[in-house]
Amino acid sequence: MAYTNTSEKTGSCQAVVQLKNLCKSYFLGHSELPVLREINLDFYRGQYVSIMGPSGSGKSTLLNLLGCLDRPTGGKYLLDGLDISEMDDDTLSGIRGKQIGFIFQSFNLIPQLNIIENIEVSLYYQQVHKIQRRQRAEELANRVGLGDRLKHRPSELSGGQQQRVAIARALANDPLILLADEPTGNLDSKSGHEILEMLDELHSGGKTILVVTHDLNIASRTQRSIHMLDGRIERQTVNGGSG
Amino acid sequence: MISLMQFTSIVQVSLRSLWLHRMRSILTMLGIIFGVSSVIAMLAIGEGASREAQARIARLGSTNIILKTVKPPQQTATDTTQQSIAIYGLTYDDAERFRITIPDAQVVAQSKIISQKAYYRNRVLAVELVGTVAWYPELAPIELNRGRFLSASDQRYSETVCVIDRNVADNLFVIDDPVDMDIKIAGNYYRVVGVVSETRVQSTEDMLETRVGSPPDTAGAGGRIYIPITTMKSRFGETAIQFGGSSGMLGEKVELSEITVRVPNIERVLPTRDVLEGILSRFHKQQDYQVVVPLELLREAIRSKRIFSIVLGSIAAISLLVGGIGIMNIMLATVSERTREIGIRRALGAKKQDIVFQFLSETLLLTLTGGLLGMALGAIIPIAVTYFGKMPTVITSEAMLLSFSISAAVGLTFGLYPAVKAANMDPIESLRHE
Numbered sequence: 001m002a003y004t005n006t007s008e009k010t011g012s013c014q015a016v017v018q019l020k021n022l023c024k025s026y027f028l029g030h031s032e033l034p035v036l037r038e039i040n041l042d043f044y045r046g047q048y049v050s051i052m053g054p055s056g057s058g059k060s061t062l063l064n065l066l067g068c069l070d071r072p073t074g075g076k077y078l079l080d081g082l083d084i085s086e087m088d089d090d091t092l093s094g095i096r097g098k099q100i101g102f103i104f105q106s107f108n109l110i111p112q113l114n115i116i117e118n119i120e121v122s123l124y125y126q127q128v129h130k131i132q133r134r135q136r137a138e139e140l141a142n143r144v145g146l147g148d149r150l151k152h153r154p155s156e157l158s159g160g161q162q163q164r165v166a167i168a169r170a171l172a173n174d175p176l177i178l179l180a181d182e183p184t185g186n187l188d189s190k191s192g193h194e195i196l197e198m199l200d201e202l203h204s205g206g207k208t209i210l211v212v213t214h215d216l217n218i219a220s221r222t223q224r225s226i227h228m229l230d231g232r233i234e235r236q237t238v239n240g241g242s243g
Numbered sequence: 244m245i246s247l248m249q250f251t252s253i254v255q256v257s258l259r260s261l262w263l264h265r266m267r268s269i270l271t272m273l274g275i276i277f278g279v280s281s282v283i284a285m286l287a288i289g290e291g292a293s294r295e296a297q298a299r300i301a302r303l304g305s306t307n308i309i310l311k312t313v314k315p316p317q318q319t320a321t322d323t324t325q326q327s328i329a330i331y332g333l334t335y336d337d338a339e340r341f342r343i344t345i346p347d348a349q350v351v352a353q354s355k356i357i358s359q360k361a362y363y364r365n366r367v368l369a370v371e372l373v374g375t376v377a378w379y380p381e382l383a384p385i386e387l388n389r390g391r392f393l394s395a396s397d398q399r400y401s402e403t404v405c406v407i408d409r410n411v412a413d414n415l416f417v418i419d420d421p422v423d424m425d426i427k428i429a430g431n432y433y434r435v436v437g438v439v440s441e442t443r444v445q446s447t448e449d450m451l452e453t454r455v456g457s458p459p460d461t462a463g464a465g466g467r468i469y470i471p472i473t474t475m476k477s478r479f480g481e482t483a484i485q486f487g488g489s490s491g492m493l494g495e496k497v498e499l500s501e502i503t504v505r506v507p508n509i510e511r512v513l514p515t516r517d518v519l520e521g522i523l524s525r526f527h528k529q530q531d532y533q534v535v536v537p538l539e540l541l542r543e544a545i546r547s548k549r550i551f552s553i554v555l556g557s558i559a560a561i562s563l564l565v566g567g568i569g570i571m572n573i574m575l576a577t578v579s580e581r582t583r584e585i586g587i588r589r590a591l592g593a594k595k596q597d598i599v600f601q602f603l604s605e606t607l608l609l610t611l612t613g614g615l616l617g618m619a620l621g622a623i624i625p626i627a628v629t630y631f632g633k634m635p636t637v638i639t640s641e642a643m644l645l646s647f648s649i650s651a652a653v654g655l656t657f658g659l660y661p662a663v664k665a666a667n668m669d670p671i672e673s674l675r676h677e
Contacts, residue, residue, distance in 0.1 A: 069590060069670045090594045097592015108587045108674065112263050113256070125592035130248055169591070 015042035016080055016176055016208050017066065023074030024061050035061045037231045038075065043177070043210065048203040050219040051212045053228035059212050060181070062228070066210065067100050067179050068092045080176055097125045101170030105182035107162040109154035109169075115141060116150040119169045126173055140168035144198065160191025167198060178202065180211040184218065196221060249600075257605040264577075271573045272613035274566030275653065279617025279646045280624060282559040286642040287625035289555060291635035293548040300544060302384045303537035306509055308516050310337075310502040314495075315529045331531035332497040340522050341504055345515060349505040351375070351382045352472060356500055357479055361468060362427040363415045368465040370411060372428065374475025380439070382503045390422045390437030393471050397436075401473040405433040409440040410466030426468070431478060433470060441467075512538045563649055566613075567657040574606050574661035585665050586673025598666035599659075606658025607651065614650030618643055 024036040036058045043049055053059045064070040065077060068084055071092075077084040079099060087095070102108075109118045119137040128136070141147050144164040146157075154162055163183060170178055180199065184192030196218060203209055211218060219225045220239055227234045261268045303309065312332030338352040357372045377395045380387060388409065397404050405426060412421045425432040470478075476498075506515045516536050523532055578585070585598055593601075621643075625636035 064671050067590065069674075090596075093589065093592055093594040093597075096590060102590050104674070108583070108590075110584050110587055112259050121588065122591040124249070124252060125588075125594070125597060127246065127249065130252075173592075 015078075016045050016047075017041070017043040018078040019075065020078070021075035022065065022072050022077055024058075024065060024070070025073045035231050036065070036072075039233060041226065041233065043208060045208055046203075046206050047224065048199075048209045048222045049211070050222040050225045051210065051228060052214065052216075052219055052225055053234070057228040058231040059228050063179055063181055063210070063212050066177070067102060068096045093125075097122050098173050099176040101173070101175040101178040103163070103166050103170050103178065103180035103183045105185040107154070107159070107166045107186070109162055109165055111154055114151050114153055115146060115157070115165050118154065118165055119172055122169060122172045136172060137168075140171055141165075143171075144168045158191065159187050160194055163187060163191070163195050164198065167195070167202075171202075176208065178207055178209045180209065182213055183211065184213075184215065253600055253604045254608065256601065257608050260577075260581075261605060261608060267573060268609060271570055272609055272616065274569045275563070275610050275613030275650050276617040276620060278559065278563040278566045279614050279650050280619075280621035281562060282555070282646045282649070283618060283621025283638065283642050284624035284628070285555050285559070286552075286645075287621070287636040287638045288628060288634065289548070289551050290637040290639055290642070291625070291629075293544060293551070294637055295635045296544045297541060300537045300540045303535075303540075304382065304384075304503075304505065305538045305541060306506050306512060307382060307537055308504045308506070308512060308519060309535040309537070310504070310519065310523070311533045311535060312497055312500050313531055313533045315531045330496040331529065333499040333502050333532055335498055337523065337526065338499065338502050340526070341502065341519060344518060344522060345504070345506070347507055348515065349378065349382060351379050351503045351505075352499050353379065353501040353503075357475075359428050359468075361411065361415060363424065366415050366417075368411060368415045370428075370465055371467045372475070372479075373467055373469050374472040374479075375469055376472055379469070382505050385439045385441050388438045388440050390435070392437055392439070393469060398471040398473050401477050402471060403431055403433045403474060404436045404471070406437040406439055406469040407435055408467045408469075409438065411468055412438050412466075414465050428468070429478070433468075439469070509538060512536060559646075559649070563653050567653040570606060570609060570653070571657040571661060574602060574658060575664070577605070578602060578661045578665040581665075582668060582673045582676040585668055586670050586676065589670035590674060595666040599662045602662035602665050603655070603658045606662070607654040610650045610654030610658075611647075614647045617650065618647060621646065
């Protein structure tokens with residue numbers, strides 16, 4: 001069930017994520033619409049990285065590719081040394097479930113499931129036994145401070161609480177990377193601040209985190225910012241960061 | 244493919260989302276409920292009717308060939324003007340010929356049935372008087388309750404003895420023991436030697452009512468009294484004079500009303516029938532007899548039941564098809580409504596097959612629950628039909644199993660397309676869906 005650290009085999013200096021000439025184009029009829037053009041990037045274990053850029057710069061597409069929701073049309077994406085571009089749909093599903101934790105702008109909790117069940121979803125698809133599943137989900141709910149709300153429905157929680165549930169859910173399988181897409185976009189500043197502190201905390205705990213944001217304040221908390229424009233990496237900056 | 248644990252979780256989640264849209268789920272289920280219950284109810288009514296018919300025919304004996312006297316259709320219309328007495332029907336000679344031609348067959352003759360009044364002390368009862376042979380009980384659907392049946396010597400010496408049936412015993416003697424008592428019929432006394440009861444529900448005449456143009460008038464008869472056929476012949480003759488009709492007076496001469504021939508095995512029924520018909524056609528100028536073969540009737544009943552089943556099956560198939568389309572419609576709506584949920588699940592590691600199972604299990608839950616409720620309703624309807632409509636119904640386990648598996652098949656067939664459609668949605672698009 002638990003993710004085993006394969007990088008111990010391949011060497012700790014190796015990047016968790018390696019993008020080599022990564023391209024992504026959409027085809028509208030006969031015309032090709034390039035969204036990502038020859039992206040070369042490495043992320044290392046424990047890094048806290050922000051991806052910035054205006055709308056249409058390709059950062060969402062990059063996030064989808066990193067999250068194995070999509071396949072590149074050119075180049076290579078190695079996640080922990082494994083080539084994602086070659087994998088079939090079922091394997092990709094498995095990778096998503098085990099190695100990647102998603103945190104969405106609009107939380108994306110399943111409305112008819114209660115909190116504990118929402119946290120359990122990704123464990124369920126990894127065929128974790130019910131008792132262990134419940135145990136792990138409760139542990140995570142406590143960790144994000146919602147141990148007393150286990151039986152509540154998402155609609156009964158505030159935005160900040162919902163996003164905390166989403167974080168707990170993202171952590172359930174102890175993933176290799178956490179992908180956060182505008183995690184504070186739908187939150188008031190106080191709740192947003194709590195979420196950011198939680199991400200900081202996870203980073204200091206050793207998690208590799210990628211956050212897509214418009215917000216310079218968020219970017220300044222990360223170690224490294226990647227600025228995108230027109231499907232290319234415009235520049236990269238190294239921040240003071242919290243780590 | 245999926246473990247038991249996953250299965251129970253899938254069912255739980257399905258139940259919850261169905262519960263979330265209770266009204267929709269119930270309305271969707273109604274199609275299946277009515278489809279399944281009507282299949283079961285119709286099968287039960289059909290089976291009941293068919294079994295009753297088969298049982299009735301089987302009581303006539305599957306190795307029997309029954310020959311009945313029938314009034315020829317033209318006889319009354321044309322010949323009565325020249326001839327005052329119409330002579331027709333089966334004769335003693337016919338019975339004798341049958342016995343000689345087919346030695347190993349049992350032949351039972353029964354005289355025409357006469358309506359008479361039977362007197363005992365101060366009581367009187369309208370009865371059917373039947374003249375017959377000693378071995379009549381072997382072939383006829385009656386059983387001896389008390390005393391004995393008519394004997395061969397009764398027949399030989401034209402004894403004035405009789406065997407009465409239960410109805411006569413109950414209505415004429417009430418609490419007295421009828422055996423060895425005397426009944427007065429048409430001025431003569433007959434000693435009661437036995438009491439029989441009929442094992443049949445309805446008489447052969449009733450069953451064949453639709454087949455024979457003019458069934459014997461047995462209305463108002465309180466029971467049957469059997470006397471030796473020879474006694475019948477000597478006391479009552481073979482001529483009956485009826486008053487009425489346009490010609491004023493109408494005479495009939497009928498020797499036997501019925502001859503039953505039993506052959507040793509089923510294979511010989513049809514050849515024997517042909518032989519009998521050959522004999523009869525040689526000695527009867529007119530078609531004043533009718534040949535009834537219970538075996539053929541039975542086969543016919545089974546054949547018509549099969550046709551009935553096919554018709555019923557197609558009606559059921561159509562109604563379930565309509566129900567299935569309704570389900571598919573709802574499931575497609577559900578899938579598009581829950582597009583975002585599908586995207587979330589896919590992002591969290593759900594494989595395509597997980598999504599297929601998820602939606603398929605919802606459809607199956609709908610149809611199987613609908614199937615079970617339909618079975619319950621389908622079991623109640625025939626009971627109500629039997630109770631209020633006084634019609635026999637038989638609910639077979641096959642009908643139950645059939646309709647339940649049909650509802651499961653409907654769930655699978657009509658649930659698969661929406662489920663596969665859900666699984667094949669692009670996770671990125673689904674996540675963006677509002």
